[in-house]
Amino acid sequence: RSLVVVHFWAPWAPQCAQMNEVMAALAKEHTQVTFVKLEAEAVPEVSEKYGISSVPTFLFFKNSQKVDRLDGAHAPELTKKVQRHASSSSISAGSNDSVKEDLNVRLKKLINAAPCMLFMKGSPKEPRCGFSKQMVEILNKHGISFSSFDIFSDEEVRQGLKTYSNWPTYPQLYVAGELVGGLDIVKELEASGELDTVCPKAQKLEDRLKILINKAPVMLFMKGSKQMAKCGFSKQIIEIINSTGVDYETFDILEDEEVRQGLKTYSNWPTYPQLYVKGELVGGVDIVKELKESGELLPILKGEN
Numbered sequence: 135r136s137l138v139v140v141h142f143w144a145p146w147a148p149q150c151a152q153m154n155e156v157m158a159a160l161a162k163e164h165t166q167v168t169f170v171k172l173e174a175e176a177v178p179e180v181s182e183k184y185g186i187s188s189v190p191t192f193l194f195f196k197n198s199q200k201v202d203r204l205d206g207a208h209a210p211e212l213t214k215k216v217q218r219h220a221s222s223s224s225i226s227a228g229s230n231d232s233v234k235e236d237l238n239v240r241l242k243k244l245i246n247a248a249p250c251m252l253f254m255k256g257s258p259k260e261p262r263c264g265f266s267k268q269m270v271e272i273l274n275k276h277g278i279s280f281s282s283f284d285i286f287s288d289e290e291v292r293q294g295l296k297t298y299s300n301w302p303t304y305p306q307l308y309v310a311g312e313l314v315g316g317l318d319i320v321k322e323l324e325a326s327g328e329l330d331t332v333c334p335k336a337q338k339l340e341d342r343l344k345i346l347i348n349k350a351p352v353m354l355f356m357k358g359s360k361q362m363a364k365c366g367f368s369k370q371i372i373e374i375i376n377s378t379g380v381d382y383e384t385f386d387i388l389e390d391e392e393v394r395q396g397l398k399t400y401s402n403w404p405t406y407p408q409l410y411v412k413g414e415l416v417g418g419v420d421i422v423k424e425l426k427e428s429g430e431l432l433p434i435l436k437g438e439n
Contacts, residue, residue, distance in 0.1 A: 137167045137219045138195040142174040142186045146369065149207035149362045153190045156209045164220050188357050188364035188388050194219055205388065207362060222290075237294045244291065246311045248281035249334045253295060254305040258282055265317045269305045272324055278333040280307075309333055339396045346393065348413045352382035352435055355397060356407040360384045371407045371419045374426050380435040412437055 141157055143150035154171065161169045174181045174189050184193055184200070192212060194202035202219060204212055218236065245251055250273075256262030258270045262284075273280050285292040285304055296302050299313045307314040309332055314320065323329040347353055352375075358364030360372055360382075375382055387394040387406055398404050401415045409416040411434055416422065425431035 136196075137164075137216070138170065139167060139216060140170045140172055140193045140195065142172050142181060142184075142189055142191045142193070144174055144189045144366075146366055147189050147364070149364075150190045153192075153207050153209065153212070156212060160213060160216050164216060167216060167220050206364070237290060238298060241291065241295055241298045242311075244283055245308045247283075248279075249310060250278060250280040251308045252280050252282040252305055253285055253291075253308075254282055255284070255286055257284055262286065263304075265303075266305045269307065269317050269320060272320055272329070273307075273333070276324070276329055276333070278329075280333070307333075339392060340400065343393065343397055343400050344413070346385060347410050349385075350381075350383035351412055351437060352380060353410045354382055354384045354407055355387055355393075355410070356384055357386065357388050359386055364388060365406075367405075367419045368407045371409065371422055374419075374422055374431070375409075375435070377426075378432050378435055380432070382435075411435060 139157070139160075141150075141153065143154065157169050157171075161167070172180065174186050174191070180186075184203075188205060190207055192204040192215075193200055194204075194215065196219065202215055204215055244253075252258075252269065252273070254261065254263075254266035254269065256266055258274075258280075261267035261270055270282075283291065285295070292304075295306065299306060301313060301316065303316055306316060307320055314323070314332060320329065323332055346355075354360075354371065354375065356363065356365075356368040356371065358368055360376075363369035363372055364386075372384075385393070387397070394406075397408065401408060403415060403418065405418055407418060409418070409422055416425070416434060422431065425434060
């Protein structure tokens with residue numbers, strides 16, 4: 135019944151080494167928790183099974199069941215998750231109030247995670263009940279921008295949100311942290327024409343990508359950030375650009391699945407990282423290496439070419 139925390143790491147990533155230190159400290163504090171390190175690239179079939187696309191990633195298991203995950207080097211969040219799952223393995227009667235308080239804080243964060251949040255069964259691509267499917271169809275039909283949370287993925291949230299919002303069924307739609315209601319209410323708002331004024335409109339993906347590409351004269355779309363690359367290719371391209379001394383901005387495609395998939399089609403370039411100068415695609419790590427070797431990279435980054 136005890137908690138097992140698995141760290142998928144890579145020896146080339148400095149952030150993994152940092153998180154190994156955090157894990158060692160947590161292991162001393164939580165002796166009842168088992169901490170395991172797995173080199174992600176050495177066990178590709180395991181990494182693929184659990185959808186490990188970047189390092190570090192942490193998976194949490196109880197009774198051989200995956201109960202949670204954490205992507206990225208977030209030491210405070212890892213500490214919080216370990217504490218929460220370790221304490222829920224051995225809750226004493228007196229700690230129920232603090233557990234309830236922690237859950238309410240978490241629910242509030244989830245509700246406010248996006249301007250429009252849908253708590254549903256399944257995902258927008260694969261709804262797992264008829265009401266959730268209808269809700270997604272209505273929101274999509276009206277071009278409403280929304281994020282979603284699969285209540286099947288977290289029993290604590292599923293039960294807790296019913297009490298928190300005093301609403302017994304799913305799906306539940308929230309706008310600006312306030313409950314709008316379930317499917318019937320959304321249907322009524324649609325019929326009265328109020329839905330478009332209540333919910334934020336989605337920006338067209340193509341317009342959004344254009345804005346992002348032109349956000350800075352030199353824009354790098356990568357896994358991670360310039361402070362913390364989350365794949366070997368992204369790390370290499372950052373080192374090359376840094377060596378030129380040219381200022382640039384980055385966008386972490388792991389944080390936004392819509393951009394991650396959309397940009398591949400928009401630019402007709404299937405992999406990451408992708409480097410843009412003045413809104414034009416330069417290419418990936420191989421092309422940037424070639425330009426560096428030929429001496430063309432600096433003038434291109436400065437917009438002289």
